Amino acid sequence: MAADTSADKTASGRFSAWRVFKEALGGNTGWKPWRRNPEPKPRYDVIIVGGGGHGLATAYYLAKLHGITNVAVVEKGWIGGGNAGRNTTIVRSNYLWDESAAIYEHGLKLWEGLSQDLNVNVMFSQRGVLNLAHTLHDVRESIRRVNANQLNGVDAEWLDPEGVQDFCPLIDISTKKRWPVLGATLQRRGGTARHDAVVWGYARAADRLGVDIIENAEVTSVLRGADGAFEGVETTRGTIRADKGAFVAAGHSSVLADMAGFRLPIESHPLQALVSEPLKPLLDCVVMSNQVHVYVSQSDKGELVMGAGIDAHTSYTQRGAFHIIEDQMASAIELFPMFSRLRVMRTWAGIVDVCPDASPIIGETPVPNLYINCGWGTGGFKATPSSGWTLAHTLAHGAPHALNAPFALDRFTTGALVDEHGAAAVAH
Numbered sequence: 001m002a003a004d005t006s007a008d009k010t011a012s013g014r015f016s017a018w019r020v021f022k023e024a025l026g027g028n029t030g031w032k033p034w035r036r037n038p039e040p041k042p043r044y045d046v047i048i049v050g051g052g053g054h055g056l057a058t059a060y061y062l063a064k065l066h067g068i069t070n071v072a073v074v075e076k077g078w079i080g081g082g083n084a085g086r087n088t089t090i091v092r093s094n095y096l097w098d099e100s101a102a103i104y105e106h107g108l109k110l111w112e113g114l115s116q117d118l119n120v121n122v123m124f125s126q127r128g129v130l131n132l133a134h135t136l137h138d139v140r141e142s143i144r145r146v147n148a149n150q151l152n153g154v155d156a157e158w159l160d161p162e163g164v165q166d167f168c169p170l171i172d173i174s175t176k177k178r179w180p181v182l183g184a185t186l187q188r189r190g191g192t193a194r195h196d197a198v199v200w201g202y203a204r205a206a207d208r209l210g211v212d213i214i215e216n217a218e219v220t221s222v223l224r225g226a227d228g229a230f231e232g233v234e235t236t237r238g239t240i241r242a243d244k245g246a247f248v249a250a251g252h253s254s255v256l257a258d259m260a261g262f263r264l265p266i267e268s269h270p271l272q273a274l275v276s277e278p279l280k281p282l283l284d285c286v287v288m289s290n291q292v293h294v295y296v297s298q299s300d301k302g303e304l305v306m307g308a309g310i311d312a313h314t315s316y317t318q319r320g321a322f323h324i325i326e327d328q329m330a331s332a333i334e335l336f337p338m339f340s341r342l343r344v345m346r347t348w349a350g351i352v353d354v355c356p357d358a359s360p361i362i363g364e365t366p367v368p369n370l371y372i373n374c375g376w377g378t379g380g381f382k383a384t385p386s387s388g389w390t391l392a393h394t395l396a397h398g399a400p401h402a403l404n405a406p407f408a409l410d411r412f413t414t415g416a417l418v419d420e421h422g423a424a425a426v427a428h
């Protein structure tokens with residue numbers, strides 16, 4: 001994208017059906033870049049480290065809802081090059097505990113209006129998410145979660161095996177299988193979204209409000225004043241100072257925390273996913289199984305998108321081991337024998353930041369004026385809107401919103417953990 005030093009914040013204009021028509025009449029020569037490519041300024045009100053979905057959403061809501069527009073998002077590579085562009089895009093809010101249900105449901109409500117809000121089609125498809133139960137324990141836990149969800153106003157249903165097959169005819173409910181399907185939870189409002197569109201949509205909308213998105217700027221150290229407070233960062237594109245800072249760096253959160261002089265209870269692991277060759281439409285919902293361990297949906301291009309459990313070792317390389325993929329394929333075929341002749345087209349990995357209680361950290365750090373948003377592990381895509389929304393509130397007010405207060409870093413010293421391993425649905 002060409003450098004743009006002009007003050008024009010609306011270069012790409014508004015997108016609409018009328019605009020598509022109008023541009024077509026002009027030979028499609030009138031389209032402009034989606035956003036500027038600014039040089040970093042020496043100082044901002046807020047600097048956000050990490051140009052994934054969460055960092056960009058934070059910048060957008062800071063500008064839109066709190067009027068704080070003198071904001072920079074610094075990204076070491078390209079926006080969406082981290083987990084935001086590597087995940088399997090499952091969106092749902094059916095978590096067990098009240099604290100989690102509140103923040104994920106807030107996110108789901110934001111998803112429901114996101115395309116209109118950002119003026120970019122994020123292809124949010126509420127096709128329904130099934131979580132299969134294969135054992136008596138699964139059944140008990142699943143029904144407990146449905147009840148908890150309903151008490152929290154989160155849509156959740158328990159389906160018996162026939163109900164599962166009605167909803168998703170591809171699922172074999174015969175009792176002869178090693179892991180028979182004994183039922184499933186269903187969240188009809190859950191589904192998938194287009195991850196790149198989410199990143200580009202938030203980036204474009206934030207840019208239009210004046211936020212500087214600075215790519216190829218890796219933060220290499222953190223500046224602290226004599227009083228210990230955050231003052232800015234050194235980057236590969238120079239020093240940038242700011243009144244407040246926020247680390248929103250997913251798998252690299254502990255690296256950044258180390259630069260700032262504090263520790264996080266986070267382990268960074270590779271998490272792999274893969275897609276099959278494209279098929280005609282055959283699966284119109286998301287199917288997840290904790291026990292067999294597979295989660296699968298079909299993309300709009302026809303590929304089956306499947307996720308695995310994390311690689312057990314810690315690592316910062318964006319790739320995982322082959323045996324995880326092999327195990328993943330065995331699980332997929334166990335559940336859907338008809339997939340056995342499909343070819344795998346691509347596999348990849350991201351680095352996820354896993355907290356001991358499988359819940360995120362959003363709030364203050366031990367460094368004054370420095371905030372953090374991390375620990376979403378294997379399940380933060382679905383929370384992109386609410387994660388950004390709550391961190392923006394926290395940055396603007398210098399104090400957490402009720403939605404993210406339970407997810408403070410100090411819960412690991414007070415013991416007020418929010419253990420969501422059951423609902424996280426990915427083997428940790």
Ligand SMILES: Cc1cc2nc3c(=O)[nH]c(=O)nc-3n(C[C@H](O)[C@H](O)[C@H](O)COP(=O)(O)OP(=O)(O)OC[C@H]3O[C@@H](n4cnc5c(N)ncnc54)[C@H](O)[C@@H]3O)c2cc1C
Nearest residue numbers: 050052053054076082083084088090219350379380381382
């Ligand atoms: C394979 C896979 C499947 C997943 N599936 C799902 C799913 O189905 N549903 C779901 O809800 N979640 C899923 N997740 C989790 C989800 O992707 C993450 O929780 C979420 O994307 C993390 O937030 P983010 O988008 O901001 O992170 P990222 O996109 O990783 O953003 C962090 C950014 O920080 C940048 N950064 C790091 N260090 C520095 C530095 N020193 N200086 C500057 N920038 C830096 C990185 O380059 C990166 O772009 C999955 C993850 C993976 C890997």
